[in-house]
Amino acid sequence: MSEVIDLAELAASAGLEQELERLARSHGIIRTRQLNQQETWTVLGAALTRELLSDPRLSNDVHTHAPHGALVPGLQVMLLEQDDPGHARYRRLVTAAFASKAVRELEPRIEEITRQLLDKLGDSGTADFIDAFTYPMPLEVICDLLGVPGEDRDPFRKWAMDISAAPSLEAMQASAGELFAYCIGLIGAKRERPTEDLLSELIAARFEDGSALTDEELSSFAAVLLIAGHDTVTNLLANALHDLLTHPEQLAALRRDPSLVGSAVEEALRFRGSAMTTVNRVALADIEAGGVTIRKGELVRFLLNAANRDAAVREDGHAFDIGRATAQHVAFGMGPHFCLGQRLARQEATIALTEILARFPSLELAVPEGEVRWLASDAIRGLEELPLRYARESA
Template sequence: MSEVWDLAELAATPDLEQELDRLARSHDIIRTRQLNQQETWTVLGAALTRQLLSDPRLSNDVHTHAPHGALVPGMSVMLLEQDDPDHSRYRRLVTAAFASRAVRELEPRIVATTRRLLDDLGDSGTADFVGAFTYPMPLEVICDLLGVPDEEREPFRKWAMDISAAPSAEAMQTAAAELFAYCVRLIGAKRRQPTEDLLSELIAARFEDGTALTDEELSSFAAVLLIAGHDTVTNLLANALYDLLTHPEQLAALRRDASLVGDAVEEALRFRGSAMTTVNRVALEDIEAGGVTIRKGELVRFLLNAANRDEELRADPHTFDIRRATMQHVAFGMGPHFCLGQRLARQEATIALTEILDRFPTLELAVPEDKVRWLASDAIRGLEELPLRYAR
């Protein structure tokens, strides 16, 4: 296979899903070029995705086996870039913290944040919902979750923007390094004075042998929570609104029956998931898969949006239907690295859609569908902006 596809170039068009479908009909795996120009094997098919996501011959520990393939080269190893036994040990500790009171009682704050941002829009008008709502809402939730003081949140907004929409790999790494340095300072403050938040829970948590997470491990976790937890929800919300508004019969069904909101979130995840690809993995040995040979040391990632449109999972994969009998998808991955924050992402999306549709009986695109601009990203599927016209 000689052709190399540029995912960021494809993602900047509204036709990405159709192009992925065309590619998947003839290839289970393709070569793609990442933002930093390195080439990677990218898996498209649902069956091969399920097979390889749990294949121990593919390592998440790119820091050891292929440092150039790390999410943020040079940053400490993150949970999603670990292999067992370290991954399972670390994940058990973090999973327990996610079940803590600080997380369980987050819902009222999500509702309050959502309503405050919608109040700021007023009763009617036209606004970019990405800038006015889908971007700030999950960022506020992540800051609440980590216990970031209100007066220190503005830099978080800049780092999140620079990381999600950086024009180059170098700019993204600079923003990530600044975020990591801040997290180190934040952890120091919480060691001195703990509060009721996830970061304080993790500082107090202990492994079976009585040891605790280091500042470096805690900072890496906080950084990846912002990177992964903010971007994915921002674009999930925008994509869900876009797909509901461009499928008016589905929007009408949801307005008639608000109990369908959970199903609408699942269909949005399947139909146009925001986490377009996984982080890189590295082959620990030569692997024959999908009609190609993945050589030892080569990078592999999974194009989840392509797998979710595979006819093997769904007979009519290109139909947006919130009333499906089953919502089978791999939007949160699968296997040992199944997304730890999937419950929170679903919670945020469900609350946001419920509040928006309840608040605005009139809601429509403020520009023609073909004028909506898509992000040029090789990892995230989302909109640069979502101009909407709304009224109470």
């Protein structure tokens, strides 16, 4: 395929998924242009995605092999941008921390945050649910998890948005620098006075040889958790609400049987997952795949939303159906870099949807479906806003 597609430009329309389905029928891999105008191979097909996500010839260590493809140039300690054995060593330590008391006992706090935000909406009205709920809810959860003081949380919203859906490369890099600098200071404070949070757990954690994570490694982990654990959940929740409201028969089925909420979350992840693409990989050798030759040194990424709708996997992948079995989706990736926070994301989405639908028997889009605006992002699939009309009484 000779055409180079600007994925961010395409994502600004509601028709992104239909266009990807059209492309995937004839192309397993396409060429796309990223925010910094770099071109990369982008994998669409489900089988090819599963094959190449575990292919050792594709390296996540772009800093070493293709510095121009790094998420944040100059920062070489991102868990997302490491290969084994260093990645596996780091990941084991972080995985253990995710099993800590701070994470295990988070559910009551998620419920509390959810109810507080819904209380602020009142009994009825019209509001942008992204601004009023789906943005602040996961932000509060992640900041609680990291032990960020309440008075320091305001800048996190801008940092997260600029890094995941930046208007420019310069804005992304500037916000990343500010976020990492803040995290270094937070880590210093927690070294002196630990609290019951994930960051304090990681500061105290030790590798098998007795060594510990550096401030740079801790800072990069905190930053990734903010971006991956906050922005993706924000857009997962908004997308799920949008897709339920634009498929009224599915919403009615969920209201009749609230036990389907877990299945509804999985279908939302499959149908329009918020983590649209992976970070870049770099080819360590020439690779023949999908009818093209990926040359050594070229960048490769995976368009997870396209893989999840692949007609070779499910003929009706374009249909939103909360009753289907969707365990085989790749919304959280797969292989060595499978998302560490997937359990927390599912937990937040399940609690949020349960509480919203129980609170508001009357819930609908406050604008015509065609007027809903989508983010122009080549990494995150999400809405600019989600205006909803809600009431505690049925309409």
